[in-house]
Each structure stands twice: as C-alpha cells, then as structure tokens.
Amino acid sequence: MEQFRIVIGVIGDDIHVVGNRIMQLALEESGFRVFNLRTRNRPEHFSQAALEVNAHAVFVSSLNGEGEYWCSDFRRRFTALGLADILLYVGGNIIVGNRPQDEVTRIFTQYGFDRVYHQKPDISLAIADLQEDLRRGSAQRHQSAAGH
Amino acid sequence: MARPSVTSRLQGIERLRRQVLAHPRAQGISPDEVRDFLSRLPPRRFPRTAYAERGPIPYTQPRGGFPTFEAQRNLTQALSQSGADFIPLTIDSYTRHNQYETATQLLRRSEEEGRDYLNGYPLVSHGHELTRELYSGLDKPVSLRHGTPDARLLAEVAIASGIVEIEGGGICYCLPYSEGFPIDRALLYWQYVDRVCAEHSTAAAPIHRESFGPLSATLVPPAIAIAIEIIEALLAAEQGVVSFAVSFGQTGSFVQDIATAQVLRRLSRRYLDECGFDNVRLYLVYHQWMGAFPQQRPKAAALISGAAIIAGLVDADKVVVKTVDEALGVPRPEVNAEAVDTVQYVMRIFRGADTITSPVVQREAELIGAEVDSILAAIFELSGGAFWESVFRAFQLGYLDVPFAPHADNANKLISMRDGNGSIRILNPGNVPLSDRSAAMERSLLESRVDRADKTYRQLLADINLMVQP
Numbered sequence: 001m002e003q004f005r006i007v008i009g010v011i012g013d014d015i016h017v018v019g020n021r022i023m024q025l026a027l028e029e030s031g032f033r034v035f036n037l038r039t040r041n042r043p044e045h046f047s048q049a050a051l052e053v054n055a056h057a058v059f060v061s062s063l064n065g066e067g068e069y070w071c072s073d074f075r076r077r078f079t080a081l082g083l084a085d086i087l088l089y090v091g092g093n094i095i096v097g098n099r100p101q102d103e104v105t106r107i108f109t110q111y112g113f114d115r116v117y118h119q120k121p122d123i124s125l126a127i128a129d130l131q132e133d134l135r136r137g138s139a140q141r142h143q144s145a146a147g148h
Numbered sequence: 149m150a151r152p153s154v155t156s157r158l159q160g161i162e163r164l165r166r167q168v169l170a171h172p173r174a175q176g177i178s179p180d181e182v183r184d185f186l187s188r189l190p191p192r193r194f195p196r197t198a199y200a201e202r203g204p205i206p207y208t209q210p211r212g213g214f215p216t217f218e219a220q221r222n223l224t225q226a227l228s229q230s231g232a233d234f235i236p237l238t239i240d241s242y243t244r245h246n247q248y249e250t251a252t253q254l255l256r257r258s259e260e261e262g263r264d265y266l267n268g269y270p271l272v273s274h275g276h277e278l279t280r281e282l283y284s285g286l287d288k289p290v291s292l293r294h295g296t297p298d299a300r301l302l303a304e305v306a307i308a309s310g311i312v313e314i315e316g317g318g319i320c321y322c323l324p325y326s327e328g329f330p331i332d333r334a335l336l337y338w339q340y341v342d343r344v345c346a347e348h349s350t351a352a353a354p355i356h357r358e359s360f361g362p363l364s365a366t367l368v369p370p371a372i373a374i375a376i377e378i379i380e381a382l383l384a385a386e387q388g389v390v391s392f393a394v395s396f397g398q399t400g401s402f403v404q405d406i407a408t409a410q411v412l413r414r415l416s417r418r419y420l421d422e423c424g425f426d427n428v429r430l431y432l433v434y435h436q437w438m439g440a441f442p443q444q445r446p447k448a449a450a451l452i453s454g455a456a457i458i459a460g461l462v463d464a465d466k467v468v469v470k471t472v473d474e475a476l477g478v479p480r481p482e483v484n485a486e487a488v489d490t491v492q493y494v495m496r497i498f499r500g501a502d503t504i505t506s507p508v509v510q511r512e513a514e515l516i517g518a519e520v521d522s523i524l525a526a527i528f529e530l531s532g533g534a535f536w537e538s539v540f541r542a543f544q545l546g547y548l549d550v551p552f553a554p555h556a557d558n559a560n561k562l563i564s565m566r567d568g569n570g571s572i573r574i575l576n577p578g579n580v581p582l583s584d585r586s587a588a589m590e591r592s593l594l595e596s597r598v599d600r601a602d603k604t605y606r607q608l609l610a611d612i613n614l615m616v617q618p
Contacts, residue, residue, distance in 0.1 A: 015327055017554040018366055018612060025563075026605035039327050039554055123605065 004134050007049045008059045009037030010092075012066030019061060019092065026123045027059075030131070043070055047077040050086055056134055057087035059126070067094030068107065075112020087133055091117030091126060152382040152423045156534040158343045165344065168300045173248050175275045179347070182308045185280075186348060192287040195313050195356035196391050198233065199431055199465055205495040206434065206459050207466040210484045211293060213238030213268030215258040220269050221282055223481045228288060230485030231492060234466060235286065237311060239294040239302065240268035244325070246298055248272045267478065268294075272301060276308035289313050291358070295325040297334040303341040307348055313356045314345060317380035319539070320360040323553040331543050331557055335536045339387055346388030354391040357384050358433060361412075362397030365438035366552035366612055367564045369572050370399060370408040371519035372580070376548065378416045378524065379539055385425035386535065393465065395433035398455050400614050401571040406504070407512035409434070409462035415520055434464035436491075440616050441474035448472040451615055452487060456494035461504065467491060475616075512571065519586050523547065526581035546579030563604065566611045568596040575604070 006027055010020050017039055027034045035053050037045055046058050058078075060071065067090060078086050090113045095104050101118060108116040114133065117126050150156075158164070169177050191197045198207070210232055214220050224235055242251035251270040258265045271279060271292075283290055291313040292306045299321070303314050315321075318335035326334075345355035359380040361373045377394040384392055394416050399405050413432050420428050436455035442448050449472050459467035471479040471487040479487075526547055530538040542548045546559030553560075561578025573594040574580075577587055601607040 015554050018552050021552055021560065022605050022608055022612075025608065026603065029603055029605060038556060121609075123609075124603075 003031065003033045004056045005033045005035065005053050006057050006059060006130075007035045007037065007046060007053065007055045008061070009041045009046060009049075010039045011041050011043070011046075011060050011062050011070045012064065013040055014062055014064045014066055015039045016063035019063060023059070023061065023123060026127060030127050032130075043074055043077055046074075047081055047083070050078065050083055051081050055086060056137070057089060057130060059089040059091070059130075061090070061092040062094045063092050065093055065096035067092070068096070071108065071111050071113070073111070078112075085137070087115075087130070087137065088113045089115045089117070089126060089130065091120065094118050150530075150532045150535050150538045151528050152386050152425075152535040154386060154388075154424070156386045156536070158339050158387060161340070161343050161347065164340060165304075168304060168340075171301055173272050173275070174301060174304060175277070177276060177304055177308045183348060185308070185310065186312070186353065187350075189310055189312075189353070190287045191353065193283075193289055193310060193312060194353045195234075195289045195393075195431070196352075196354055196429060198289050199429075202465060204499045205492065206464040207233035208488050208491055208495075209234035209236060209291060209466055209468050210471070210488055211236050211238050211468065212479070212481070212484055213240065213293070215240065215255050215264050215266040215268070215270060217274060217278060217282065219264075223484070224282060224286070226481035226485050227488065228286060230488045232485075232488045233288060234313070235283075235288055235290045236293050237271065237290055237306075238268045239292070239296070240266035240270050241295075242266065243268070243270045243272050243302065244294050244296040246296075246301075248301075264478075271309070272305050276305050279305070279309035279311075283310055289356070291315060295321055295360075297322040297326050297329040298337045300337055300340050300344075303344060307344065307355060312353075313358060314341060315358045315360055316341070317357075317359045318383065318536070319376050319380060319548075320363060323543075323550050323555045323558055324360075324364045325554075327554045328556055331555070332536075332540045335383070335540060339383065339536065342384045342387035342389050345384075346390070349388070349390060355389075356391040356393070357389050358393040359395060361395040361433075362435050362438040363550050364552040364554075365397050367566075367572055367608070368397075368551055369519075369562070369564050369574050370396070370404060370411070370516050371523060371574075371582075372548065372550060372562070373397075374408065374412045374415065374516065374520045375523045375527075376550075377412060378419050378520070379527070381416050381420060381428070381430070382423060382425070383536060383539070385420055385423070385428050390427055391429050391431075393431040393433045395435060395468075397435040397438040398458065399570075399572055400437070400439070400566070401569050402458065403506075403508055403512050403569055404571040405434075405458050406462055406509050407516055409464070410509075410513045411516045411520065415517060419524065431465040432462070433466045433468065434459045434462060435468045436470045437615055440613055441470065442616050443475045445472040448474060449490065452490060453494045456491040457498050459491075460495045460498055467495075515586060515589055519582055522581055522583050522586065547581055549578050549580050565594065565604070565607050566597070566614070567593045568598065570614065
C-alpha cells in the first residue's frame with residue numbers, strides 16, 4: 001500500500017517543539033511518512049517541501065497565535081506550484097486572543113485550509129479526518145486517472 | 149580518543165578577550181579594574197563562602213528579571229528581604245540571542261512608556277557600572293540566569309558587575325534554548341566563559357559556575373541529564389573552574405528524584421577526581437518542577453510544597469523555586485517572595501529526612517549509574533583532539549539525545565515515557581549507548597505500568613501533562 005506523505009511544521013517565530021514532536025510520533029504511529037520541518041518556518045518552507053517530497057498533505061501548527069498573520073495566502077502558494085489538490089490542515093493555538101471557534105474556522109477556510117483545529121488538543125481527531133480525506137482524495141485521483 | 153585534560157585549556161585567552169571587550173557594549177571593561185573590584189566585594193557575595201555556611205536546609209533561589217533598573221532594584225530588595233539566599237538576575241531573550249541593539253531599544257521604550265517590553269533584565273544594555281549599583285550593600289550571591297549559547301560578552305559584563313555565579317554551558321544553554329545555534333561553536337564559546345571565570349577566580353573567592361540540568365524539562369531520562377551535567381563540569385574544570393554546581397529538575401517521581409541526586413553527586417565527584425580535578429568543589433542544585441504547571445493556585449502551591457520536601461530529602465545545596473503564578477505569566481515580586489517563604493517553611497518542618505533509603509531507590513540508582521557510565525565511556529572513546537570535540541561528535545551520532553529539545557541537530561531518536569511509579573523510562577534508546585542489560589531493565593520496568601495508553605503519543609501527552617490534571 002502506498003504510504004501517504006505528510007509535511008508538518010510550526011509556522012512563524014514559534015519555537016514550541018513539544019506538540020510538533022508528538023504530532024510526528026502520532027502520524028508515524030498511524031502509518032504516515034512524515035517530513036518534519038520543525039520550528040520557525042515561513043509559508044514558503046511548507047510549499048517548497050511539499051513540492052520536493054510530492055506530499056499528499058501539509059499540517060501547519062502554531063502555538064503562539066502567529067498563524068493568522070502567516071497563513072493568509074497559504075493555498076495560493078501551493079496552487080502556484082501546481083499543487084492545487086493538496087490537503088491543507090492547520091491546528092494548535094492559531095490565533096491571538098479569544099475568538100469563537102466558527103469565526104476562526106471561517107477565517108482559515110478562506111485562507112484555503114481544508115480542516116481547522118483551533119485549541120483542540122486531541123490529535124486523534126485530526127488523524128481520523130486526514131485518513132478519511134486521503135482515502136476519498138486517492139479514490140478521486142484513481143477515477144480521474146481511469147478517465148484518461 | 150580524548151579524555152578531559154588541563155592540556156585542553158583555551159590558548160591565547162588574552163587575544164580572544166581583547167576582541168570580545170572591544171565591543172562598544174563592553175563599555176570599557178578592564179580586566180585589571182574588574183579584578184580589583186572583585187577583591188573588594190563582601191566575601192558573602194561568593195557562592196563558595198555562602199555554601200560553606202549552609203545550615204540544615206537547602207538554600208533558596210527564586211527567578212526574576214525586569215527590564216528597567218528601578219524594577220530590578222525593587223525585585224532584588226523584595227527577594228532579599230523575603231529571605232532568598234541567592235538573588236537571581238534573569239536576562240531577557242533578545243540579549244540571550246546577542247541582539248543587544250533591539251534589547252536597548254525595547255529597554256528605552258519600557259522606560260518611556262512604563263510597561264515591560266522585555267522578559268528580563270538587558271544586562272549588556274545597562275552595562276556594568278549601573279548594574280554594580282543594583283547590588284550595593286547586598287551580602288548574598290547573585291546568580292546570572294539566562295539561556296545564551298554565546299555568552300562571552302554577557303558573562304564579561306556580569307562578572308564586571310559583581311555577579312559571580314554564572315549559570316549555563318555549551319550543551320545545557322544550546323540544545324534546549326536554540327533551534328539552530330551550532331553546537332560546536334556553543335561549546336567553544338562556553339570554554340571562553342569558563343576560562344574567564346577561572347581567570348577572575350582566587351582561592352578564597354572563586355567565580356562559581358552552575359550547569360542547567362533540567363534541559364528541555366520534558367521526559368528527560370535522568371541518565372541523559374546526569375551525563376550532560378558531568379560533561380559540563382569536566383569541560384569547566386578543564387578551563388580551571390574550581391567551584392561548580394551540577395543540577396537536575398524534579399522528575400515527577402519521588403524514587404527517581406532521590407536516586408538521581410545520589411548518582412549525580414557521586415558520579416560527578418568520581419569523574420572529576422579520575423580526570424585529575426579533585427580541586428573542584430561541587431554542589432548540588434534542585435529545580436522545582438520545570439514542566440507544564442497547574443493553572444489553579446492551590447494546586448501550584450501544593451506542587452511547590454511537595455518539591456520543597458524533596459529538595460530537603462535529597463539534601464540539595466540549593467533549590468530553585470517556582471511560584472503559584474508559574475502557569476499564568478511573570479510573577480510579581482510579592483508572589484516570588486511568598487514562594488521563598490513557603491518553600492523555606494516546608495523545608496524547616498521536614499528537615500533531616502535525608503536519611504531515608506530503600507531497596508527501590510537503590511535499584512534505581514544502580515540502573516541510572518550504569519547507564520551514565522556506559523554513555524560516558526562511549527563518548528570518551530570517540531575520536532577528537534580534545535574532549536569537547538568528542539562531546540560534539542556524541543550529538544552528531546545521537547549518543548547524547550535530549551527529548552523535546554528544539555535544536556535541529558538533536559537526534560530525536562530516544563523515546564521515553566513514565567512507568568507505574570511515574571519514573572521516566574527509556575522505551576527506545578535510539579543511538580544512546582546503553583548496555584543490553586540496562587535497555588532490557590528499562591523496558592521491563594515500563595511494563596509495570598498497567599494503565600498504558602494504546603498509542604505512544606497518547607501516553608506521551610499524558611506523561612507530559614503529569615502535573616496539570618484537572
């Protein structure tokens with residue numbers, strides 16, 4: 001079976017590494033091939049890495065709330081590199097201050113993220129979603145390949 | 149193969165110092181003037197004198213740093229009046245990363261606007277002349293607390309200010325504090341700091357160095373922390389440091405704390421003696437819980453009190469205390485003073501408990517001791533012209549591996565979690581050279597835990613959040 005490739009990393013001037021390390025272990029334990037960019041990343045680090053490793057999905061995290069600042073044109077960067085179909089996830093403490101969940105989700109959905117996990121510490125939810133989305137995504141890819 | 153040796157003493161220190169002291173922010177520090185100034189400091193400002201007078205309970209040291217001189221002066225007085233035995237000077241994070249101009253600008257803004265734009269005292273920006281005034285009339289040691297991979301200028305300014313306890317080291321202030329600072333450079337820069345400390349030491353009044361054993365404070369196996377503490381003591385001794393404190397952070401396990409203290413004290417003495425450094429006076433420092441702290445103040449107070457009992461139990465020379473506001477932000481001076489008082493109260497009540505022994509502690513100490521010996525033996529065998537080179541190689545090979553260190557050159561192959569007693573066990577040693585026997589023992593002790601989660605990451609999350617259960 002094909003192993004799905006996931007790029008993960010912390011965005012901005014954020015050196016919170018514990019969640020990042022747990023995330024790597026959790027994804028590996030669930031059978032993914034993880035490319036970990038670790039801490040202090042700019043948006044282009046994610047898109048470049050995704051291109052280089054031919055990633056199926058990118059999972060961005062932010063603990064200090066810098067996510068909103070850095071993520072605004074996130075999807076566009078990937079589209080520009082020909083990665084329009086890639087799955088984009090974001091999670092952690094992605095926004096500064098207290099704002100309602102649905103507002104945060106709306107903001108990041110507009111930025112082009114497929115899934116948003118703001119202040120949801122249970123990683124297993126995200127992993128289940130990822131498996132589901134990838135299954136559906138790869139089925140779609142097979143269909144389009146058969147159509148040619 | 150490179151064992152620690154006085155022959156590794158940094159050469160041409162005068163030339164190196166001239167270069168560091170030529171920095172405009174060194175503000176005309178003259179080693180001769182500093183030597184004269186240090187000779188006139190009250191003897192009680194030196195940790196060696198203070199430690200020689202220690203009574204039945206450990207000394208107490210809070211943490212604290214504010215940007216402005218006034219606020220730091222108030223904090224210093226509040227802490228001293230509360231009975232703190234060592235006075236901290238915590239440095240802001242811009243200065244830690246050598247960004248002196250940014251620190252200076254944010255200091256000016258803090259002064260003008262009356263609110264804090266820095267998370268500590270920008271010592272290099274304030275300079276040594278002003279900082280001397282911070283401590284005029286004080287007869288307790290002042291401890292430099294920072295997290296700086298390149299602390300050459302900072303240490304020069306600190307010593308010139310009369311701050312004669314310098315915390316840090318090329319490993320303990322690089323791996324947990326930096327993501328990309330080259331480890332070999334950090335080791336060399338800390339050789340400089342150690343050498344300058346030795347140059348300014350006299351037999352009666354040595355500049356004291358302290359290592360930071362908690363490291364990432366996240367599931368670090370005691371054997372890793374102890375090996376690194378011993379390495380930093382040896383590296384400092386090579387440069388001529390004669391007064392040194394090894395330290396460790398509360399592990400979360402009663403048994404493991406007592407065993408760790410025993411092994412740390414015994415093995416650091418043994419390795420120093422074996423390498424010909426029997427002139428080094430050693431002290432043991434205990435850090436109260438450095439991991440995620442409970443938000444609720446009553447729970448935080450309970451944790452602090454429990455840690456105070458353990459500090460007494462392990463007969464630490466000094467305990468570094470937390471406050472009930474740890475989870476909430478930088479504590480106010482009153483809260484810090486309160487913490488000192490509480491910890492001293494608990495230690496006085498429960499004093500003299502250091503006679504407790506048990507077969508469980510003994511077994512734990514034997515295991516940790518064997519692990520430390522095999523890690524250090526393997527590092528001594530590594531190639532290199534000097535000991536620090538073997539240490540650097542140990543990180544490249546993953547012989548030393550600090551869980552959850554943010555540093556990009558950390559191996560991250562070792563996986564640790566807690567056993568049924570809450571002790572930190574090595575599930576997978578990665579490339580850390582443990583004997584088969586030790587590795588098997590670690591695994592079998594881990595199996596004692598009946599409530600293990602189905603996934604490693606779930607267990608790690610629970611173990612990291614040990615102290616913040618609702």
